[in-house]
Amino acid sequence: MYIQVLENLQRDGKNVISSELLARTCDVNPSQIRKDLAYFGEFGVRGVGYYVQDLITSIKQALGVDRVWKCALVGVGNLGRALLNHREFRLRGFHIVGAFDCDPFKIGEVVSGLEVVCSRRLKERTADLGIELGVITTPPERAQRACNYLVDAGIKGILNFAPARIEVPEGVTVEYVDFFHHFYAVAFNVTLGSQD
Amino acid sequence: MYIQVLENLQRDGKNVISSELLARTCDVNPSQIRKDLAYFGEFGVRGVGYYVQDLITSIKQALGVDRVWKCALVGVGNLGRALLNHREFRLRGFHIVGAFDCDPFKIGEVVSGLEVVCSRRLKERTADLGIELGVITTPPERAQRACNYLVDAGIKGILNFAPARIEVPEGVTVEYVDFFHHFYAVAFNVTLGSQD
């Protein structure tokens, strides 16, 4: 969230920002911001605030997103295609360098400049392509299998867009992405709000 | 998350589930599950567990997602089009019934069976279409304007896919959707993991 807000501030020509102002736009308490940022280092200047450009750099460095991460996408369905065509990925440093699917009708097809390869061949292609992260966009019932291919290939970070939980060995991190959670949350809040 | 897991259990033919087992798949503590569910009512049966179908129904009712929610989408760019074509929305009870944009070249175009209408006309179309939720898919610099149109139309729930914070009056809820947050999180965890 901070990266997002700071990049927008930068676009607006702001060079310095205080925790007070940052707090206002992020809708949190100023102390929260100071604690969060101080966790990774002393990024601010007393009596002045935070230099926007420096802070962006510092946060990205702290998170490890100050470089390119190469990703493999497994599951070339509707969602998979949408992600493959989403140019924002490159901008944010996440390069999708391989597309995999187990459907023989899709293998060989070229999507967004990438040839779809059989999922079983993920392991042999991982080192070549320099893949570090996996993106699962299969239907829910095939998510675990996709996950297994990724784990087997030695990949340590997985983004699961499939609406199913997956099991991974220790040392592998999974992030679940499902924007319907947000739809449920809004629906719930609106329902609550209209009651009183 | 519970709805997601329970629907998958149902597909697999499971009729009853204990907090213990549910906890295992959700990767949380069993007490957590019991507390969460008990918050909305007594859904379980002592000595037995939770009936899967009943629990799905109960949770959906508690969240207010046991009905159709009609949505307006503002910003027919790449992401907007992808969402308009995403059939999963109907399945989950979120019907996009109006598409709006301020670009004169897009107005009148038909996307996924919906005619793109000028954003300024949002208010006059809201009642007709029965719109209750707004989905913002504009570029970040136009998110606030889109938001203002929605608020002005009396909409109380907004999903903001634009990478920018927006201001709303009290009584209006906003959920921010940005899956790059998840990419950052995975990158961070993988970076951490490779250090020790």
Place this chain on the structure above:
DNA sequence: TGGTGTGAACTTTTTCACAGCG
């Protein structure tokens, strides 16, 4: 002077442990 960094106080969330009930 003004805004950060931070220990201490406070609040919220999570887990434990077991009573209660089908």
Place this chain on the structure above:
DNA sequence: CGCTGTGAAAAAGTTCACACCA
């Protein structure tokens, strides 16, 4: 008997208040 629902205890997260420093 077995698993839920729930107070009490423990842990985690947030806010306050002010020392400290450009």
